[in-house]
Amino acid sequence: MIGAPTIAQTATGDRVIASVKATDWAITGDNQAHERVADAKAEGGTAIRITVPNDGGSTAGAAVQTKVNTTITTGDRVRVTAWLKGVSTVAGGPAKAIVKLKDSGKSYGIYAQKTFELTSEWKPYSAEFVATRDFAAGSTAMVVQFAVGRQVVDVGQATTTIVAQ
Numbered sequence: 001m002i003g004a005p006t007i008a009q010t011a012t013g014d015r016v017i018a019s020v021k022a023t024d025w026a027i028t029g030d031n032q033a034h035e036r037v038a039d040a041k042a043e044g045g046t047a048i049r050i051t052v053p054n055d056g057g058s059t060a061g062a063a064v065q066t067k068v069n070t071t072i073t074t075g076d077r078v079r080v081t082a083w084l085k086g087v088s089t090v091a092g093g094p095a096k097a098i099v100k101l102k103d104s105g106k107s108y109g110i111y112a113q114k115t116f117e118l119t120s121e122w123k124p125y126s127a128e129f130v131a132t133r134d135f136a137a138g139s140t141a142m143v144v145q146f147a148v149g150r151q152v153v154d155v156g157q158a159t160t161t162i163v164a165q
Contacts, residue, residue, distance in 0.1 A: 013164025031061030
């Protein structure tokens with residue numbers, strides 16, 4: 001992305017604890033099709049295009065996710081950030097996405113979550129929370145969900161960061 005930070009760059013004092021390139025996301029859900037697309041403005045020149053063909057159903061019907069394989073400690077301010085671009089929607093409005101940090105196990109607890117209307121340009125979309133307990137490495141996952149209507153979204157890199165306080 002032109003002007004976009006690489007996954008290793010952060011603000012002074014912030015610490016990246018997990019990162020994923022566009023082509024390394026785990027893609028899930030039964031209400032999506034996906035493909036790699038060339039995009040000169042995407043980091044590495046490649047994005048993942050997610051197409052949501054049907055309205056309704058669970059927001060988990062089209063998602064990308066990655067585990068956070070680093071410990072999060074009580075008091076840490078955690079930010080999950082995904083680079084996204086809305087390509088099209090059937091209804092003509094903006095594409096939408098939900099960015100979240102959640103439990104990676106069966107309880108599916110949600111610790112940070114924010115819904116966004118996407119622009120047609122690459123932008124970072126973030127959600128934050130302050131940890132009220134310790135989390136073992138691998139016990140959380142960064143997730144971006146797209147099944148909020150028929151739409152096409154391009155997905156780039158993402159980071160999970162401990163924000164300097």
